[in-house]
Amino acid sequence: MKHSDIRILKILSLRGPNLWTYKPVLEAWVDIGGLEDFPSNTLPGFVDRLCAWLPTLAEHRCSYEVPGGFVRRLQEGTWPAHILEHVTLELQNIAGMAGGFGKARETGMRGVYKVVVSSGHEDVTRACLDAALNLVMAAINDTPFDLDAIHGRLREIARKHVLGPDAACIVAAATDKLRGIPSIRLSDNDLVQLGYGSCQRRIWAARTDRTGAIAEGITQNSDLTFRLLEACGLPVIMETEDGEADPDARMHRLLVVGGRLVAASLTGDAETVAPIDLTEQVHPETAASACLAARILGLDIAGVDILVKDIAHRLSEQRGVIAAVQANPEFVRHHQTAADGSSPVGRAIVDHLFPAEHNGRIPVIGIAGSSGTSEVAHLIAEFLRLSGKTLGLACGDGLFVDRRLIEAGNCANWRSGRRVLMNRSVDAAVLENGAEVILNEGLPYDRCQVGVVNRIEAAEHFGRNYIQSPEQVFQIFRTQVDVVLPTGAAVLNAADPMVAEMAPLCDGEVIFFALDPNLPVVAEHRTSGGRAVLVRGDDLILATSAEESQLVRISEIPFAASDLTGMRMERVLAAVATAWALGIELHIIRTGLETFSLEPADSNYLRVLGPVDTF
Numbered sequence: 001m002k003h004s005d006i007r008i009l010k011i012l013s014l015r016g017p018n019l020w021t022y023k024p025v026l027e028a029w030v031d032i033g034g035l036e037d038f039p040s041n042t043l044p045g046f047v048d049r050l051c052a053w054l055p056t057l058a059e060h061r062c063s064y065e066v067p068g069g070f071v072r073r074l075q076e077g078t079w080p081a082h083i084l085e086h087v088t089l090e091l092q093n094i095a096g097m098a099g100g101f102g103k104a105r106e107t108g109m110r111g112v113y114k115v116v117v118s119s120g121h122e123d124v125t126r127a128c129l130d131a132a133l134n135l136v137m138a139a140i141n142d143t144p145f146d147l148d149a150i151h152g153r154l155r156e157i158a159r160k161h162v163l164g165p166d167a168a169c170i171v172a173a174a175t176d177k178l179r180g181i182p183s184i185r186l187s188d189n190d191l192v193q194l195g196y197g198s199c200q201r202r203i204w205a206a207r208t209d210r211t212g213a214i215a216e217g218i219t220q221n222s223d224l225t226f227r228l229l230e231a232c233g234l235p236v237i238m239e240t241e242d243g244e245a246d247p248d249a250r251m252h253r254l255l256v257v258g259g260r261l262v263a264a265s266l267t268g269d270a271e272t273v274a275p276i277d278l279t280e281q282v283h284p285e286t287a288a289s290a291c292l293a294a295r296i297l298g299l300d301i302a303g304v305d306i307l308v309k310d311i312a313h314r315l316s317e318q319r320g321v322i323a324a325v326q327a328n329p330e331f332v333r334h335h336q337t338a339a340d341g342s343s344p345v346g347r348a349i350v351d352h353l354f355p356a357e358h359n360g361r362i363p364v365i366g367i368a369g370s371s372g373t374s375e376v377a378h379l380i381a382e383f384l385r386l387s388g389k390t391l392g393l394a395c396g397d398g399l400f401v402d403r404r405l406i407e408a409g410n411c412a413n414w415r416s417g418r419r420v421l422m423n424r425s426v427d428a429a430v431l432e433n434g435a436e437v438i439l440n441e442g443l444p445y446d447r448c449q450v451g452v453v454n455r456i457e458a459a460e461h462f463g464r465n466y467i468q469s470p471e472q473v474f475q476i477f478r479t480q481v482d483v484v485l486p487t488g489a490a491v492l493n494a495a496d497p498m499v500a501e502m503a504p505l506c507d508g509e510v511i512f513f514a515l516d517p518n519l520p521v522v523a524e525h526r527t528s529g530g531r532a533v534l535v536r537g538d539d540l541i542l543a544t545s546a547e548e549s550q551l552v553r554i555s556e557i558p559f560a561a562s563d564l565t566g567m568r569m570e571r572v573l574a575a576v577a578t579a580w581a582l583g584i585e586l587h588i589i590r591t592g593l594e595t596f597s598l599e600p601a602d603s604n605y606l607r608v609l610g611p612v613d614t615f
Contacts, residue, residue, distance in 0.1 A: 195360020303329025417444025
């Protein structure tokens with residue numbers, strides 16, 4: 001019996017934290033049609049064919065959490081959408097882009113599933129998904145499939161798009177849990193931004209933004225390089241006493257980062273002989289010579305090639321010489337020796353770019369909710385500008401840097417958020433994220449300092465992306481709370497039970513805001529030591545566990561003066577709680593409240609200088 005093809009109805013590229021996970025994923029809406037009635041154990045020969053084509057599927061754990069767990073699921077019976085997930089992940093592994101995260105979930109419509117797989121690069125994952133679909137159908141219908149050709153094509157696509165080994169080494173060290181530095185890939189040729197806004201640094205393969213153009217130009221001229229080194233007393237290959245180096249000498253690569261030797265290896269034929277790590281054996285004077293060579297040429301990262309018989313002895317004792325200096329040294333020889341932890345090259349470069357106390361982050365404030373989020377964003381932006389920050393704002397009214405309008409229209413989206421975070425002049429970012437952004441694009445940042453969730457109207461979101469229940473809406477908006485840094489805060493509307501329920505999900509502090517100061521959830525929160533921003537009579541109150549202090553009278557806030565519903569006042573409370581969480585001085589918050597307006601006639605914020613693209 002020949003089965004009809006599985007159809008892919010839609011593919012979403014979720015490039016940041018999303019409904020499913022913190023990392024980028026591809027979400028495919030898949031219609032398996034009549035195969036809904038044919039789990040894998042009812043398809044004659046299917047499991048054997050699939051496992052013969054992809055024997056490494058035996059390593060997949062699946063829900064049993066042990067190797068072979070997925071094969072067991074195949075034998076017991078599972079559905080094509082789940083199989084498509086695992087085959088896509090395995091093809092990504094074979095292509096050279098390891099993933100690992102995957103899910104397949106029913107949508108509520110018979111035969112239609114959401115298949116979600118981790119995606120290091122969208123083009124590679126799309127190609128793997130397409131190949132996986134064809135492979136699964138070939139295994140189901142027992143038709144030929146040229147697996148070798150597919151493997152070759154996928155590897156070539158991955159080779160073109162994934163980060164090269166040098167850049168990948170640095171990015172991995174930057175983004176690990178120890179440093180937690182965010183990254184943004186700026187191009188397909190290994191140009192990567194580490195950090196956000198004004199705290200960012202850039203790398204390009206093995207170069208950093210500290211690598212000078214003059215220094216790199218010097219290294220491309222070997223005669224000039226040797227003259228400069230020789231003038232400073234360093235032995236170079238053309239200046240030995242008899243014009244030749246020791247015939248028994250061997251080539252060693254010493255990697256210098258920030259004036260410090262971080263790795264050394266005995267080089268060999270890259271295809272046949274693995275480099276031998278000698279970092280701990282380098283003679284101190286030889287290490288000093290390599291560091292001096294990098295300094296003379298003006299390089300922050302340098303590969304210094306030294307021709308010497310024994311790297312553990314002085315160069316002068318054995319006619320050792322500097323044979324070359326590379327401004328863009330390949331790290332691969334040091335990656336190969338780093339498996340045992342002996343040459344932490346990526347970490348050394350990251351520590352060179354970012355001192356231990358810096359993580360490359362600016363204050364990022366993310367704002368989510370069903371309504372009023374643009375007003376909250378504008379008010380928070382006003383507080384930050386008054387505190388002296390160069391402010392980037394992407395919201396439903398446009399994209400702004402300080403008082404300049406960069407782009408008009410709805411800019412509450414991933415693209416605009418990324419533009420803010422890429423701008424070197426921005427000291428703080430305020431980014432509005434609606435449900436559509438989280439569902440269809442993902443958040444534009446990995447973590448935030450403050451995550452604000454205003455009021456949620458669950459029914460407004462039903463029918464989109466197969467969202468059908470309040471529980472699903474909760475999962476959408478909790479994403480904003482999930483990404484709050486441990487040093488940050490979630491600012492939550494205590495009057496909305498769905499929002500208040502998100503408090504335990506926050507890794508950092510929680511600050512509630514509410515028009516009603518007597519809400520039980522607020523009282524309980526304050527009893528446990530939490531903070532809240534409240535209204536009591538005509539006063540806007542900052543409340544801690546034991547104290548309440550008046551910030552300003554409600555009647556002195558022009559923005560909320562004509563508010564009969566209380567909605568504007570609720571948004572004021574959210575913005576004040578955010579400013580309080582950021583440590584903005586109270587007199588600045590008070591001034592912002594007394595002067596802020598969104599009315600065109602007197603708004604300082606929206607009176608722009610005209611569209612200017614500064615990115």
